[in-house]
Amino acid sequence: MKVTGIVLAGGRGSRMGGVDKGLQPLRGRPMAAWALLRLKPQVDEVIINANQNTEVYAAMGYRVVADEIGGFAGPLAGLHAGLSAATHPLVATVPCDSPFLPEDLVERLHRSLGDNDLAVAKTGDQAHPVFVLLKTSLKRNLENFLKGGGRKIDAWYASLKVVEVSFDDEADAFRNINTIEELKGA
Numbered sequence: 001m002k003v004t005g006i007v008l009a010g011g012r013g014s015r016m017g018g019v020d021k022g023l024q025p026l027r028g029r030p031m032a033a034w035a036l037l038r039l040k041p042q043v044d045e046v047i048i049n050a051n052q053n054t055e056v057y058a059a060m061g062y063r064v065v066a067d068e069i070g071g072f073a074g075p076l077a078g079l080h081a082g083l084s085a086a087t088h089p090l091v092a093t094v095p096c097d098s099p100f101l102p103e104d105l106v107e108r109l110h111r112s113l114g115d116n117d118l119a120v121a122k123t124g125d126q127a128h129p130v131f132v133l134l135k136t137s138l139k140r141n142l143e144n145f146l147k148g149g150g151r152k153i154d155a156w157y158a159s160l161k162v163v164e165v166s167f168d169d170e171a172d173a174f175r176n177i178n179t180i181e182e183l184k185g186a
Contacts, residue, residue: 001090003106005043006082007035008075008130009096010051010067020053022096033060034099042106043092047085049078074151075130076142083139092133098176101131102167109133109165117160123171127164129153131174 009022009032022032032048040046048064050057057064065085067077079093090113092106102108102121109119113133121131130153138160145156167173 001110002044002088003042003090003092003110003133004045004047004082004086004088004136005039005106006079006086006091006093007032007039007046007048007062007096008078008082008093009057010049010075010078010081020050022050023053023056026099030060031099032057032096035094035096035101036060036062038099038101038103039092039094039105042103044088045086047082049081069146074153076146076151076153076156080139080142080146083136083142086136089136090133091136093130095130095176098131098174100173100175102170102173105131105167105173106133108167112163112165114163115161116163118157118162119165120157120162121167121174122164123167123174128167128174129157 023030026034036046046062048057048062050064051066054064054066065081067081068084069077083091094101105121110133113119117138118132118134121128142156150156
């Protein structure tokens with residue numbers, strides 16, 4: 001089954017001093033470029049969700065979609081925008097600030113999806129809620145959740161049939177970079 005990949009780069013970057021995290025350089029490339037490099041071979045189509053610097057993101061060679069819900073409403077707003085633009089029955093999401101994501105992320109999530117609505121990566125006891133594979137048909141469900149004022153990703157997932165997929169063998173791959181100090185350390 002075909003998969004649309006979405007790099008979520010629509011946040012404010014408040015923990016990084018208000019800069020666009022996806023465009024911060026890591027080893028000579030923007031962090032979002034590293035995420036794209038890892039995600040592209042795993043999917044059939046790539047979309048970038050961004051709410052600022054859209055021309056810069058577009059120059060990376062992929063379609064850019066902004067949140068339809070204003071005010072930097074969080075990753076669910078980015079997911080909603082991506083679901084609206086996706087052309088395939090499945091969508092995989094990754095954040096722009098996780099440049100080391102697993103090269104087999106989508107394959108492993110897909111193997112476990114089965115009849116569930118959504119498969120989410122997990123290491124140890126911690127789920128990684130923006131590393132997911134879900135059915136595009138959930139768009140209306142998410143839209144209703146957002147229209148009702150919902151913003152918490154865990155609250156939306158609680159209403160769905162979700163399977164957690166262990167990535168304990170690749171735990172470091174889910175390290176995200178939220179601060180300037182973490183960026184310097186990477």
